[in-house]
Amino acid sequence: MIRIQEHVDLLPYNTFKIAAKARYFVSVTTVDELRELINHPVYKQNTHLIVGGGSNMLLTGDYNGLVIKNDLRGIETVSENDATILLKAGAGEPWHAFVMFCVTNNYGGAENLSLIPGTIGAAPMQNIGAYGVEVKDLIQTVEAIDTTTGELRVFTNEECAFGYRESVFKRALKGKYFISSVTLSLTKKDHKLNTSYGAIQQTLDQQHATASIKTISDAVISIRQQKLPDPTVIGNAGSFFKNPTIDQSHYETLKKTHPEIPGYFSDNQKVKVPAGWLIEQCGWKGKTIGNVGVHPHQALVLVNYGNGSGENIQTLAQDIRDSVNKKFAIDLQPEVNII
Ligand SMILES: Cc1cc2nc3c(=O)[nH]c(=O)nc-3n(C[C@H](O)[C@H](O)[C@H](O)COP(=O)(O)OP(=O)(O)OC[C@H]3O[C@@H](n4cnc5c(N)ncnc54)[C@H](O)[C@@H]3O)c2cc1C
The missing domain is CATH 3.90.78.10 (UDP-N-acetylenolpyruvoylglucosamine reductase, C-terminal domain)
Structure with missing residues (x-):
C-alpha cells in the first residue's frame, strides 16, 4: 500500500546533501506498488523524479512534483551451472551490498566496482564503471516498468545501448522507464581478475597478497577510501x-x-x-x-x-x-x- 507524503526534505536522499524539498514523495517497495502509483491522481497530475541513492544527481532547487524513492529489494538466483551464475537483484538494492554478496560467495566480475554508492537500478542508467570494469560487462538483462502504462519490458544488454557513462535510459528513453530489477552474470570459476588498472596491483604487492575476488575488492575499497571524499562526511x-x-x-x-x-x-x-x-x-x-x-x-x-x-x-x-x-x-x- 503506497503512502504519498507532502513537502518532504530531500537532504537525506541526495549525497550532495542539498536541502531541497519535494512537493510529493513516495517510497515503492514492489512492482505492484509501482503500478498502483501509476494509477494514482497525484502521479498523473505531476512530473516524476525517480531516486535511488541520490548519489548521481544535483538538486538545483525544490522539486515541484512527485519524488519516487526506489525501495525494491532482494537478490535471487535465476540459474547457475559449474562456471557461471545469473543473479537478479531488485533495483533498490544498494550496489555495494550486491558486490559484497558476490565477494562473500566468491562470484567473480563485480569486485572492481566495490564501494560505488547508489542502487542496482541506477547502475545501468550511466553504465557505472571503475578500475577497468563497467557494469555492462556483467549485465544480462534489465527489467523496467513503462512509466505511462505500467507494462513490464525486458531489455537485453544490446538494447540498453551502453556507452561510456551512457545508456538508452539516459538518452532516447529518458524518463520513460522505471528500472525494477537487473540480472547480472558472474563467474563461479576461471575468474577474469583485472588488476591492471589504477593502484590495484601496487596495493596487492604492498600487502603481499595474491589476486583474488576478495583481495581485489579489499584493494579497491582501500584505494577509494584514500582518494575520494566519503559522502556521509562531505x-x-x-x-x-x-x-x-x-x-x-x-x-x-x-x-x-x-x-x-x-x-x-x-x-x-x-x-x-x-x-x-x-x-x-x-x-x-x-x-x-x-x-x-x-x-x-x-x-x-x-x-x-x-x-x-x-x-x-x-x-x-x-x-x-x-x-x-x-x-x-x-x-x-x-x-x-x-x-
Ligand atoms: C563518492 C562517490 C563515488 C562515485 N564513484 C563512481 C564510480 O566510480 N563510477 C561510477 O560510474 N559512478 C560513481 N559515482 C556515481 C554514482 O554512485 C553512480 O552513478 C550510481 O549508479 C548512482 O546510483 P543512485 O542510486 O544513487 O542514483 P540516483 O542519483 O538516485 O539517480 C541517478 C539518475 O538515475 C535515475 N534513476 C535512478 N534509479 C532509477 C531507476 N530505478 N529507474 C529509472 N531511473 C532511475 C534518477 O532519476 C537519476 O536521473 C560515485 C558517486 C559518489 C558519491
Whole structure:
C-alpha cells in the first residue's frame, strides 16, 4: 500500500546533501506498488523524479512534483551451472551490498566496482564503471516498468545501448522507464581478475597478497577510501564531469602548448583526456567558494562543505566548464544528473 507524503526534505536522499524539498514523495517497495502509483491522481497530475541513492544527481532547487524513492529489494538466483551464475537483484538494492554478496560467495566480475554508492537500478542508467570494469560487462538483462502504462519490458544488454557513462535510459528513453530489477552474470570459476588498472596491483604487492575476488575488492575499497571524499562526511556526487573525448588533431595541437597533457588513444582517432587534469590545470583543485568547492585531492569531485545550495554547485560547475573551454577548447559534460 503506497503512502504519498507532502513537502518532504530531500537532504537525506541526495549525497550532495542539498536541502531541497519535494512537493510529493513516495517510497515503492514492489512492482505492484509501482503500478498502483501509476494509477494514482497525484502521479498523473505531476512530473516524476525517480531516486535511488541520490548519489548521481544535483538538486538545483525544490522539486515541484512527485519524488519516487526506489525501495525494491532482494537478490535471487535465476540459474547457475559449474562456471557461471545469473543473479537478479531488485533495483533498490544498494550496489555495494550486491558486490559484497558476490565477494562473500566468491562470484567473480563485480569486485572492481566495490564501494560505488547508489542502487542496482541506477547502475545501468550511466553504465557505472571503475578500475577497468563497467557494469555492462556483467549485465544480462534489465527489467523496467513503462512509466505511462505500467507494462513490464525486458531489455537485453544490446538494447540498453551502453556507452561510456551512457545508456538508452539516459538518452532516447529518458524518463520513460522505471528500472525494477537487473540480472547480472558472474563467474563461479576461471575468474577474469583485472588488476591492471589504477593502484590495484601496487596495493596487492604492498600487502603481499595474491589476486583474488576478495583481495581485489579489499584493494579497491582501500584505494577509494584514500582518494575520494566519503559522502556521509562531505557532500559530493563523485566525478562531476565525464572525461572528454577529443579528435586526435585537437590533442596534437594541445600537446604543443601542454606537452605533459595525458591522453588515452582509442581506435577511432579519438583521445580521452582526464577531466580532473584539465580542471587542475585551470587552478581549481582545492578551491573553496563560500560553502562549496573542488576537492583538494580530486579535482573532478565538487563538494558541499555544508549549507551549500544546488545553485552554488551549478555556478561553480559552469565556471569550471568556462575556464576549461577557454584554456583547452574542450567543453566538459556533466556526469551528474542536474535536476
Ligand atoms: C563518492 C562517490 C563515488 C562515485 N564513484 C563512481 C564510480 O566510480 N563510477 C561510477 O560510474 N559512478 C560513481 N559515482 C556515481 C554514482 O554512485 C553512480 O552513478 C550510481 O549508479 C548512482 O546510483 P543512485 O542510486 O544513487 O542514483 P540516483 O542519483 O538516485 O539517480 C541517478 C539518475 O538515475 C535515475 N534513476 C535512478 N534509479 C532509477 C531507476 N530505478 N529507474 C529509472 N531511473 C532511475 C534518477 O532519476 C537519476 O536521473 C560515485 C558517486 C559518489 C558519491
